[in-house]
Amino acid sequence: MFKDRQFVGELISEFIAVFIIVLIGDAVAGMYFLYDPSPYRTAYWGVCIVWGLAVMIAIYVTGAVSGTHANPAVTLALALYRGFPWRKVLPYNAAQILGGVAGAAIVYVLYAPVIDHYNMLHHFDRMHDGGAAGVFFTHPGEAITPLHALVDEIILTAMLLLGIFAVTSEYNTQAPQANSGALIIGLLVAALGGCAGYLEAWALNPARDFGPRLFCFLAGWGPTALPSPGHYWWVPIVGPLVGGVIGGGAFQFLVLPYMPRRRPPSQIESGPGEPAKVEPFPSPDAAPPPYIAARR
Incomplete structure (x- = not known):
């Protein structure tokens, strides 16, 4: 019974995590696209x-419940490389x-009059021109x-997952301590966008x-959202x-095997007053120990 209740809580947590990301992210996209001059066009x-x-x-809101995957690519990589249960993958993805649908819906509630004004001003039509669609979902840029x-x-x-796996690895002595990992992952997302x-x-x-995209459909x-042009x-x-499979695998096989593996001080002999010794991670041929998903 408790396990079922906990799993429901994890799904709610994943729903809330993506809701927060889309709500804030699509809202700032609205600030970027819909206003002229936009406060962000030159910044x-x-x-x-x-x-x-x-x-x-x-991550700060939901990390203690589900680990804040908040991304099917993260969930897949964790299932492949860090022992996340496969039976949870599709329910996590659905949540x-x-x-994402709910977050976009709230952004629409906030910006609907501005979207209509923008489309009227530029003579755009949602169904045929995809007017203001860039607020909600992605599309290829110039020459792409x-x-x-x-x-x-x-x-x-791949770069994102390489960074996430590094930040959340219990063997990475250079990873941020305590709860600052959320900030570093956020900065990683910002850096990739920048x-x-x-x-x-x-x-x-x-x-x-x-x-x-589903909400906009x-x-x-309509077709400007799904299946979208091209x-x-x-x-x-x-x-x-x-990319998530590649980035997570790059960390697991090219970086992790060469990281130090710490044992409790009582298990490692040290001289008086000396810090606990660090035992090297086993060779790539040895089976690595199980890993936590996100410092859970």
Whole structure:
């Protein structure tokens, strides 16, 4: 009974985490797209910071319950490399996508009059022109084809997962201590947006893109949301999933085997007044011990 209740709590937590990220992130996208002059047009780094802060807040709110995957790419990588139960993967993904739908719905409630004014001013139509769709979901930037965007998303999400795995590794002696990992992960998201966000709006997260896209399909954007021009809708799903597997694997097989493995001081002989010795991590041929998902 307790286990079922705990699992429901984890799903609610994942829903809330993505809800927070999309609510804050899409809202700042509204500030960027819908106003002229926009306070962010000449200060794009501010948009990146707000997205990073959204991730940080989501982790602080929900991390103690579910570990704040908040991203199907993270959930998949944790199942592959850190022992997260496979039976939880699809329910987590569903909760994450629903959180994206709900977050987009609240952004729409906030910005609906501004969206209508923007579309009227620029003679855009939701159904045919995708007017203001960039507030909610991603699309290729200038000179970027869907195939190139797929490659971009794989690379950027691989960098994200490499960073997340490093920050949350119990063997990483250089990882942030206490609860500052949320801040570092948020800054990582901001850094990726700052260096490559204009390529295709750095989705990095299937739930962050598909949830709002699904909401927009139901809210009047129709085919401009799904399947979207050039059938682009699948790129921000497949790219991050593949990139997450690559980035998580890069840490697990290229970095983790060479990190020190700490044992309790009572298990390691040390001289009087000396700090506890650090035992090297086993060789890559040895089976590594189980890992925690996110400092849980």
